[in-house]
Amino acid sequence: MEIQSGCSKNGEACPRLLDLIPQEREWHVKREDERRLRSSEEKKLELRLGPPGEDNWSIKEATKNNSREKDESLLSLGYFSSMKSNGKQTQKFPSPEDHPVGSIFSSPWAKIRQHNHQLHTKPPSFLQFPSTAPQSLPVIAKESSESCCTKAVDFQNAEKKEFSPPVNTAVAPNSSQKRTAPGPVVGWPPIRSFRKNLASSSSSKLASESPSVVPPKVANEKPVAQPTGKSLFVKINMDGVPIGRKVDLKAYDSYDKLSTAVDELFRALLAVQRDSSAGGIVNKQEEQKVIMGVLDRSGEYTLVYEDNEGDRMLVGDVPWHMFVSTVKRLRVLKSSDLSALSLGSSKQGKIPA
């Protein structure tokens, strides 16, 4: 399968891919350091956990310039041999029988009793990475996720120095309620989206009730009906694509960024559609037409949204923050369909969606 940069076919600059190249070089360097760090740690571990004979446990061969045969032997040794039937030579890992973990209820338990009565300030020896506090995010995860898979979140800036005020303090003005917790980790804590923003969403409901309703104590902290959580997912549908997607508006701070994201999202989808309708296996690298000009209405498609009153509006008319607070869902329409709809701006009359 020919791998081609999707953008080069169009002859257009694709900032996303170009930006990754310098980072990639950095990544190479980082990876090397990381590996050196790791192999010394592996050795430390090995000394603690395994009998001295286990020094074939080394990570060196996994680092660079692995020949294919080496891979195969690594795989086949583990794959075809069981732990018990082969000699120590081929064992890459110590088996449980070599140094069985003691029952928790013998010596470690005694240790715990001691610990209950004293507070250790010496950091545990298990921690191998320099860290500001035992609770900080792991360095390796940071690096590998940062370089090889650029995420929107910049972990390095996610210091735990900032704290948000506890939620159940007395009512404070809006501005001081801004969340300043450390950078969000995707999918953590592991709760479903409908369980997030419970406190804020319950107050939003009550805001529309009559003033004589007594709201729960916690919900009182957020007088404005606005999710202040880490993400704001709204559905986005595109004409001609049966399955909608979701975008997290909190990930963007301007219409331009949203437009680019929408562009990328649906470019891929249109590709899949076109290829699957042609009946072939998807060629992921084939480039398709770019959805340009979703905002300036000059392109083939236009981005519209439905606000909290159910009205359909053109994206881009109101200031960004106002848009974020009223948008309920997004839609990418063919521009040719627009004139038939006569959409309104926020000032003029609106057409119900």
Next chain:
Amino acid sequence: MQKKMSYSFPNEVLEHIFSFIQSDKDRNAVSLVCKSWYEIERWCRRKIFVGNCYAVSPGMVIRRFPEVRSVELKGKPHFADFNLVPDGWGGYVLPWIAEMAGAYPWLEEIRLKRMVVTDESLELIAKSFKNFKVLVLSTCEGFSTDGLAAIAASCKNLRELNLQESDVDDLSGHWLSHFPETYTSLVSLNVSCLVSDEVSLSALERLVGRCPNLRTLRLNRAVPLDKIANILRCAPQLVEFGTGTYAAELRPDVFSNVFSNLAGAFSNCKELRSLSGFWDVVPAYLPAIYSVCSGLTSLNLSYATIQSPDLIKLVSHCPSLQRLLVLDYIEDGGLEALASSCKDLQELRVFPSDPFAVEPNVSLTEQGLVTISLGCPKLQSVLYFCRRMSNAALVTIAQNRPNLTRFRLCIIEPKTADYLSLEPLDVGFGAIVEQCKDLRRLSLSGLLTDRVFEYIGTYAKKLEMLSVAFAGDSDLGLHHVLSGCESLRKLEIRDCPFGDKALLANAAKLETMRSLWMSSCSVSFRACKLLGQKMPRVNVEVIEEREPPDSRPESCPVDKLYIYRSVAGPRFDMPPFVWTMDEDSALRLS
């Protein structure tokens, strides 16, 4: 003269005997006895469960089991619940429906979990299966109320429509009106996930009123509290009920009216055993349910943002409670009250009210869970979010409750150590797996080294599902699990320093499991290709959203990896960001 078994029983007798065997495992065993039993069994199997929709193709299922009446399919990996699986990944049900439409005209039940269901699929179901009875769409997405309208209009024998936590495009409440006036067979309706504010109350009341067998009714948030009484009066035989928003005005004239109406309606429901809903609770209205509390076995208060004193009052009225879902507003004090009131408690789930706050916003600690473990002798299943834990607490819990079968602990801040000793929580979780010999499901959190995996590999012999995040030091950890956990079916891992070694050394294990998910770990692209090449009966899929995995060095770790056993070969409905490592692609890409 010895007669062979197969000659002495006619097929019909064997078939009749097999019809008493419902469990899939037993059915599978029966089919392995001999060829004739295999044949007889396949013709009389009525229920199919496919834990991973990509493990087998619809055609294969249909060819082997021609007379199926009930199908259950699961699609996306569990971590999709937490937005770790990008949209468009897959799990489309349409191909299944399309093939079953022709092959199983008498299909009665479809149960789906984490699948993409479209209105087209729903319309196809509505028109293809004349005796369709049960539709359960759990955590599904991709469809709208238009599709539901088609189901409502066409399925005259529908018993159950359950949209459990699905993501539905709620276009209007009018889909309910598509149930014809002659339709009376509804037994179970769960629409609690519908989000629009529009709900056709009159259609709902009429529907409820004309279905005398209705046992389960879970409404959505849009149904106002003052309408609940009317609905309940139409269906006093309800066993399970979910309210909508549990808020109304407190002005004295309004309150006394709504409250007495509500309390009266609830007191008529003598069969009520399960309550849920409770969005936006105004505590003053809670006593309206007191009359049914003594019989309640299941209570879902996980949306109720009320404080501990109100929660304590409520649970102390429910001595028969077996299952409680609640927010951490209950605090340690509330859990203490729970432990002394509810001796039959089997399942407890405590969710975080403010998961992103750095400082604890409530006084819920490990102590609450310890108290519950001591006070509730029947406790089997725990899901607990908290902000601190200690090895001592975990050891105590393990000693108190060796009958635990599901233990999921989420300490909100990753890599949190034992707050007393500042040590890793290895020993605590080790105690859990050592004492709880029937443990089937475990989720780890907190600061953990390879040691905890050593314990798990040694002791957790019945463990079927393990969830790991921000834990371990090296491949040794993963190796312990893969080599030691004999019953392991599902393993999901994120942000752990596990790389190629353990995976490659235990490659054979992957065929004995349903699936393995690894994201933000250190498995290299090369290892993925190798696995894909060497293991034809396992699909190795790499998820990379930013750039193709082969545009970087082979030793670069992949972002996300999903490996599952399959007899259907690699799938072809993948989006651009999923790469399959089958034999061909491995050769092409190298």
